[in-house]
Amino acid sequence: MNKYKHLFFDLDRTLWDFDTNNTETFRELYAHFQLEALGVEEVTAFYKKYQKINLALWDAYKKAEITKKDLNFQRFYQSLLLYTIDNAELATLMGAYYVKESPLKTHLYPHTLETLEKLHRKYQMHIITNGFDEVQYIKMENSGLMRFFDKIITSEAAGYKKPDKRIFEYALQQAGATVQESIIIGDDPEADIYGACLVGMDQIWVKHLPLKPELTRATYSVNELKEITAIL
Ligand SMILES: [Mg+2]
Numbered sequence: 001m002n003k004y005k006h007l008f009f010d011l012d013r014t015l016w017d018f019d020t021n022n023t024e025t026f027r028e029l030y031a032h033f034q035l036e037a038l039g040v041e042e043v044t045a046f047y048k049k050y051q052k053i054n055l056a057l058w059d060a061y062k063k064a065e066i067t068k069k070d071l072n073f074q075r076f077y078q079s080l081l082l083y084t085i086d087n088a089e090l091a092t093l094m095g096a097y098y099v100k101e102s103p104l105k106t107h108l109y110p111h112t113l114e115t116l117e118k119l120h121r122k123y124q125m126h127i128i129t130n131g132f133d134e135v136q137y138i139k140m141e142n143s144g145l146m147r148f149f150d151k152i153i154t155s156e157a158a159g160y161k162k163p164d165k166r167i168f169e170y171a172l173q174q175a176g177a178t179v180q181e182s183i184i185i186g187d188d189p190e191a192d193i194y195g196a197c198l199v200g201m202d203q204i205w206v207k208h209l210p211l212k213p214e215l216t217r218a219t220y221s222v223n224e225l226k227e228i229t230a231i232l
Contacts, residue, residue, distance in 0.1 A: 005181040009186070010188065014186050020107040025098060040080075057074055118229050126174075127151070128171045129153070130191060163195030172199075182202070
């Protein structure tokens with residue numbers, strides 16, 4: 001009855017609670033670099049401004065207009081500039097701090113481990129992520145996710161980022177899976193759902209970000225991870 005053999009999970013905002021983990025890192029970063037004394041109003045507002053800048057830079061990075069190094073430097077440099085702090089050295093240090101500290105955070109969405117535990121008995125499971133290699137492995141190791149997954153496909157290793165269909169083709173090849181017996185589970189309407197559509201892979205859209213417009217037509221959609229055990 002069940003046609004699926006391989007489950008491909010996205011990591012950030014699907015399993016690993018990116019926003020909770022990031023907010024925590026930002027609070028520590030704000031204290032560590034004594035940003036209040038430098039005139040940065042308060043951490044929540046600072047984080048909001050950073051997010052806007054980061055999003056635009058990620059778009060540029062996805063289109064290969066800037067490098068990973070540019071992205072990590074510019075998101076802090078530009079955020080500081082909003083407070084008329086023109087300090088490249090500080091931005092570099094903050095970027096390094098962020099990349100080192102944020103993947104050590106371990107908040108997962110509710111019921112993540114128990115859901116993966118159940119599915120692990122029935123399926124071969126893999127990760128397919130656009131995140132940076134060096135941080136994705138640390139996140140998975142620290143939050144107890146590593147043991148569930150067979151192949152970990154990063155955009156860096158594949159050479160393409162979701163929604164490019166070539167990262168999905170690469171993932172299928174690495175896993176030794178056919179598209180018909182595979183399904184993706186992800187939060188991002190464009191990267192995960194649209195991307196999987198391009199190769200004809202079924203999708204479960206996990207709606208962890210309620211702000212995204214509901215234009216997406218996924219094979220299945222759920223509000224919480226634990227609901228996927230009713231589908232699979
Ligand atoms: Mg995601």
